[in-house]
Amino acid sequence: RDLVLLGVLGDPIKHSKSPLMHKVALQAAGIEGDFVPLHVTPDQLEDAVKGIRALRFRGVNVTIPHKVEIMKYLDEIDEGARLIGAVNTIVNDNGRLKGYNTDGIGYVRSLKEETSVELKGAKIAVLGAGGAARGVIHSLLEEQPESVIILNRTRDKAEQLALEWTTEAIPVTGYSNEDAKSVLTAVDVLINTTSVGMSPLSDELPVETGLIPEGIIVSDLIYNPLETRLLRESREQRGCTVHGGLGMFVYQGAVAFEYFTGVAPAVDPMRAAVLSSLS
Ligand code: NDP
Numbered sequence: 314r315d316l317v318l319l320g321v322l323g324d325p326i327k328h329s330k331s332p333l334m335h336k337v338a339l340q341a342a343g344i345e346g347d348f349v350p351l352h353v354t355p356d357q358l359e360d361a362v363k364g365i366r367a368l369r370f371r372g373v374n375v376t377i378p379h380k381v382e383i384m385k386y387l388d389e390i391d392e393g394a395r396l397i398g399a400v401n402t403i404v405n406d407n408g409r410l411k412g413y414n415t416d417g418i419g420y421v422r423s424l425k426e427e428t429s430v431e432l433k434g435a436k437i438a439v440l441g442a443g444g445a446a447r448g449v450i451h452s453l454l455e456e457q458p459e460s461v462i463i464l465n466r467t468r469d470k471a472e473q474l475a476l477e478w479t480t481e482a483i484p485v486t487g488y489s490n491e492d493a494k495s496v497l498t499a500v501d502v503l504i505n506t507t508s509v510g511m512s513p514l515s516d517e518l519p520v521e522t523g524l525i526p527e528g529i530i531v532s533d534l535i536y537n538p539l540e541t542r543l544l545r546e547s548r549e550q551r552g553c554t555v556h557g558g559l560g561m562f563v564y565q566g567a568v569a570f571e572y573f574t575g576v577a578p579a580v581d582p583m584r585a586a587v588l589s590s591l592s
Contacts, residue, residue: 315369316345316346316347317339317344317345317346317347317371317573317574318346318347318349318368318369318370318371319335319339319346319347319348319349319370319371319372319373319374319573320332320348320349320350320351320370320373320374321348321349321350321351321373321374321375321376322351322353322358322361322373322374322375322376322379322383323350323351323352323353323375323376323377323378323379324352324353324354324355324377324378324379325352326350326351326352326353326376327350327352329350329376330562330587330590330591331348331350331374331376331566332348332349332350333586333587333590334562334563334566334583334586334587335348335566335570335583336348337582337583337585337586338566338567338570338578338579338582338583339574341578341579341582341583342574342576342578342579344574344576346371351373353379355378355379355382358379358382358383358386359386362383362386362387362410365403365405365410366405366408366410369405370405371404371405371573371574372402372403372404372405372569372572372573373402373403373405374401374402374403374566374569375400375401375402375403375412376401380399380400380401380444381398381399381400381444383400383403383412384398384399384400384412386410387400387403387410387411387412388409388410388411389409389410389411389412390411390412391411391412391413391414393413393414393417393418393451393452394412394413394414396451397414397416397417397447397448397451398444398447399414399416399444399447399448400412400413400414401413401414401415401416401565401569402414402415402568402569402572402573404572404573413569413572414448414451415564415565415566415568415569415572416445416448416449416561416565417447417448417449417450417451417452417453418452418564418565418568419560419561419562419563419564419565419566419567419568420448420449420452420534420560420561420564420565421449421452421453421455421456422564422567422568423556423560423561423563423564424530424532424556424560426560426564427556427560428530428532428554428556429554430502430530430554432453432456432457432458432502433456433457433458434457434458434459435456435458435459435501435502436458436459436460436462436499436500436501436502437453437458437460437461437462437500437501437502437503437504438461438462438463438464438496438497438500438502438503438504439453439461439462439463439464439504439506440464440465440490440503440504440505440506440507440509440519440520441463441464441465441505441506441507441519442463442465442467442470442471442473442474442487443470443506443507445506445534446463446474446506447474449504449506449534450463450474450478450485451478454478454480454483454485457482457483458483459483460483460484460485460486461475461478461483461484461485461486462485462486462487462488462496462500463475463485463486463487463488464488464489464490464492464493464496464497464520465487465488465489465490465507466489466490466507467489468487468488468489470487471487471488471489472487473487474487475487490520493520493521493524494524497520497524497525497526498526499526500526500529501529501530502529502530502531502532503520503525503529503530503531503532503547504531504532504533504534505519505520505531505532505533505534505535505541505543506534507519508535510533510535510541510542510543511535511537511541512537512538515538515541515542516542517542518542518543518546519543520543522543522546522547522550522551523550525547525551525553526551527551527552527553528551528552528553528554529551529553529554530553530554530555530556531543531544531547531548531551531553531554531555531556532555532556532557533555533556533557533558534558534561535557535558536557536558536559536561536562536591537591539557539559539591540555540557541557544556544557559584559587559588560584562587563580563583563584563587564580566583567580567583
């Protein structure tokens, strides 16, 4: 049997934890193969995609800055990825490349596994309206929450996203960060998808902690630091259940691994490998 050749495409790529995490998954699943970092600059992207076919990579992950641009070089795009407008996973089926997006699926799986959250019927607030927010909101809507509100520094972007995602069953409404005080009072789950609070600016808050309702679930996509200031203060000052971004990274990888190999990997060794490389 051929070696299962996998990789991750990005620029820069040196610091990616994906190779480490997927190699652990390959080993735990007893699959002979490798997962390599692939440094691809934007001008090389089209050739790199041809290279995936030529070298018979079974699959690749895609990271910054290629998640949107790469879509035009693929043979097929999964419906979810098309709606999100970005691809982070490509499966090579005998030379036919299909793009998926596992970020949102991974995020929701992690949130459900790691907290006691009941998303069905929940009122959810999402901070931020960028690429990560798109994936996360797409997957959250499949859980049938009661409503989703989006708060963003740039009001326009929140309103646009809300318009795009709102359905007859689930209202999605966009606000500016300035509206936080009035709109956060009734939420059950608050999710930070902005980069505010990420190292080295880990002292910053995406929202004033005092505005967060007591006892709700607060989640952050950031995993450097593992516990952001938002999570720490929500836990200590507001009695909230908190959830960090490491699980999202691990589960987006686990879902991608399953698409690549057909095998659902053991997530604990994957998480442990990433954790040990962070400390
Ligand atoms: P984008 O650049 O697409 O979006 C950034 C968002 O953050 C925008 O809504 C932007 O608002 C807001 N923002 C940025 N800086 C500020 C600021 N100083 N004050 C207020 N708002 C700000 O980034 P992504 O969506 O791709 O990524 C966002 C975060 O999610 C990153 O921290 C990233 O590390 C994390 N992430 C984590 C993953 C994981 O596996 N755990 C996976 C993917 C992302 P505006 O519209 O006004 O510019």
